[in-house]
Amino acid sequence: MSDAEQTRQKIITIAADEIHQHGFQATSLSTILSRCGISKGALYYHFTNKLELGYAVFEENFIPLLLATWQPALSQDDPIEGLCDFFTSMSDSMVCSEAVCGCPLNNLCEEMANVDEGFRLRILSMQQKLNALIVDAFTKVKGDLRPELAFGQVAYFIVATFHGSTSLSKTSRNKELFQQVIAELCHYIRALKK
Amino acid sequence: MSDAEQTRQKIITIAADEIHQHGFQATSLSTILSRCGISKGALYYHFTNKLELGYAVFEENFIPLLLATWQPALSQDDPIEGLCDFFTSMSDSMVCSEAVCGCPLNNLCEEMANVDEGFRLRILSMQQKLNALIVDAFTKVKGDLRPELAFGQVAYFIVATFHGSTSLSKTSRNKELFQQVIAELCHYIRALKK
DNA sequence: ATGATAACCAACCGATCGGTTTGTTGCAAG
């Protein structure tokens, strides 16, 4: 990897961490620069402005991260149990510092969807991709599921509840509350089976 | 009402609208001042700083608004149907401009819970109050509900899903998606009955 | 050896932020 590409990756990685912690608007370029150990000229050599840096972080860091997080759970032979195990292990292993930051997708959705159209469309695209993943997984085992279910609707419901539960855990700082909502979500998911 | 109290109320009302639209941190005092038609000296006569203004907005505007929104649904004879009617009529009557702004409680939770402890504790208190309202309503008709239910857990689940669905509608700008998730939430809620 | 280019640095810019200071007005009590 060339020096330039190395610097670019470093910027994106650190910017992703800052955005995850403080949101996009509250993230200061100065902080990124000092953490990277580079100057502002270096950053603006690689990115035309802050917004383009944000888009790059979303596409090159957040999206692959989200897909890598959800994919394994959904490609199990039994995606129902795969999802429940995924949610449960996440709520069990969650430490306080993670609970505070929340899901990067949900964070950006809350913050930027009604602020910048570029962000909104990228977030929307990712939400649809995630939803399609869940629908595909359910379709593969649709013989085991209740026949009247609308998979798209159910998939959005699951993601909405998951995001809402991460939101709740931000104020409580208590993973037991998160675990409770996740437990209830797993009840719901398992009840999708015949 | 005295002139001073009138000015104070005007500031809070307009600040509440700005915070609801743009979040707390992105809300500019200058904008509030010009919308109110007052000077900065006037604002700082009534509030010691921006944070205290934010607290006042939360306690004197958002909290009463939220309680007035949820209370009627929960004090029905049948809180299950009350909640479903509440959610459904909200998703039906929602216009695009409302969908973009989301729920004030959820917005502040996402933005401020890990930024300011004063906000976090106030939000947490409100979440607990809302949860208690739901638990109380369910307890009154517990004879009609499935016996194995943990009401607190169920209540948090409902609120989490509702907040997650408002989050989803921010990106889609399409109330049909919101309606779908709400419809699935109503399925879940009605299934709480025996 | 030299010119070109990629990759970067340091200093600076205007704008805006939350917050402070000083001054002014209207009314009400003495």
Place this chain on the structure above:
DNA sequence: CTTGCAACAAACCGATCGGTTGGTTATCAT
């Protein structure tokens, strides 16, 4: 009639923001 305080207005402050500019260094083909 004047004194005093409540209720503001207007100007200003330092800090920080995203962004720009002009130069510097290292590499590499010619």
